[in-house]
Amino acid sequence: MTIVELSLVLFGVSILAGVLGSLLGLGGGFVVVPVLTLVFHLDIRLAIGTSIVAVAATSSAGAARNVTESITNLRVATFLALATTLGAVTGALLAGVFDARFLFALFGVVLAVSGVQMVRKRRIPVAKDPIPAMATIGVAAAFTEGVDRGGRLADRLALHSAYFDEAEGLEVPYVVVNTGLGLGLMYLAGTLSGLLGIGSGVLKVPAMDLAMHIPMKVSTATSNLLIGLTAAASAVVYFARGDIDPLIAGPVAIGVLLGATQGSKWLAGMRSDRLRVLFVSVLGVVAVQMIWKGIG
Amino acid sequence: MAPLARGYGALTPPSPRGVRAAVGRVLHAGVLVSAAILLTGYLVGLVGDPAAFGSHAVEQAHLRASASFPHSFVAVWDGIGRGSGEAIIVAGVLVLILTPVAGLVTSAVAFARRRDWLFTAISASVLSVILGSFLIGWLSA
Numbered sequence: 531m532t533i534v535e536l537s538l539v540l541f542g543v544s545i546l547a548g549v550l551g552s553l554l555g556l557g558g559g560f561v562v563v564p565v566l567t568l569v570f571h572l573d574i575r576l577a578i579g580t581s582i583v584a585v586a587a588t589s590s591a592g593a594a595r596n597v598t599e600s601i602t603n604l605r606v607a608t609f610l611a612l613a614t615t616l617g618a619v620t621g622a623l624l625a626g627v628f629d630a631r632f633l634f635a636l637f638g639v640v641l642a643v644s645g646v647q648m649v650r651k652r653r654i655p656v657a658k659d660p661i662p663a664m665a666t667i668g669v670a671a672a673f674t675e676g677v678d679r680g681g682r683l684a685d686r687l688a689l690h691s692a693y694f695d696e697a698e699g700l701e702v703p704y705v706v707v708n709t710g711l712g713l714g715l716m717y718l719a720g721t722l723s724g725l726l727g728i729g730s731g732v733l734k735v736p737a738m739d740l741a742m743h744i745p746m747k748v749s750t751a752t753s754n755l756l757i758g759l760t761a762a763a764s765a766v767v768y769f770a771r772g773d774i775d776p777l778i779a780g781p782v783a784i785g786v787l788l789g790a791t792q793g794s795k796w797l798a799g800m801r802s803d804r805l806r807v808l809f810v811s812v813l814g815v816v817a818v819q820m821i822w823k824g825i826g
Numbered sequence: 827m828a829p830l831a832r833g834y835g836a837l838t839p840p841s842p843r844g845v846r847a848a849v850g851r852v853l854h855a856g857v858l859v860s861a862a863i864l865l866t867g868y869l870v871g872l873v874g875d876p877a878a879f880g881s882h883a884v885e886q887a888h889l890r891a892s893a894s895f896p897h898s899f900v901a902v903w904d905g906i907g908r909g910s911g912e913a914i915i916v917a918g919v920l921v922l923i924l925t926p927v928a929g930l931v932t933s934a935v936a937f938a939r940r941r942d943w944l945f946t947a948i949s950a951s952v953l954s955v956i957l958g959s960f961l962i963g964w965l966s967a
Contacts, residue, residue: 593849611952612955
């Protein structure tokens, strides 16, 4: 196989990675890294360097559309980025302190548990007209009142918002809760991604969906913006180390840009329950990959 | 009814449309510019260095030492001057990596213009963490 043929294969695989990544708020590394290492036997360092480029491509191409359309919650992303970027730095500094195999196994188990929780979570019925929608907010606010101090933090930061769901054909307002817990989980997610050289969208989406009660679509779109900021922090290190090979990262970047641009167009019209099923399926695949690395 | 009022009051100021549109435009521009640079680099490489880009076997690519492709800003700059396809591709990748950071700078400025000092400070803090990690990476690489 020549470089041109390799480039074409990588280009095709990367389009798929970009579509899935932009829909699900993931970097696409879960598609790109196994192909590079298992199929092409590429050095793991170059594979991880390439995967960071895929994260940057998914994030920018995906968020470009969804920030403007307000599916992405810019305030939530900016606030949580504090924790994910600090976590990424912590992880980079702690590299080598922990046994990587143990961490991979732990990561896999955490993902599996998150997946089960996300399957269990019932789809919150979306109101068909504005008045019940208002009542939903009232109930959600009443439910969190006095129980959850993170809700007040979200008030102060004005994190609550609304987005127009094309699939449902209506405006969906939502109340953000457990902001402190979410911030802590994001710090852990950032640390793990720094330690293991992997994107952590698979942890960020469940943290927003399960802990902070952010709608699924908003969670994946917001994760999409977040992973680009976290990746930027470490990407320059990979570049300076010589882990970004242009002949491999180039076709991957072009393919992911195309795929993620298309995926972000599909996100608005996709039904949230289907998005959840797709996310949990991918979560399962990644969990198996991680546990395999841990015990293999 | 207090909780309801609380929920409503908090709902009114989401990220203003102007801020989101500005960030979206910057991200979109970064994507288009980097895609153009990447494609240019690929075409230049195919025409100028067909051995490296076309006929080489993949097996040889695995044996490539990191030193054989540009991995410092100086090397990328020099390579572009020489018309090296690889250097141009790396430049496109760097634009891509810095695009989310450009989006963050845009949102910090937009929040400041709206006198939303809390979010200006949060954006600036995130930016300083990212710049700090650039520096750490730079010194340790």
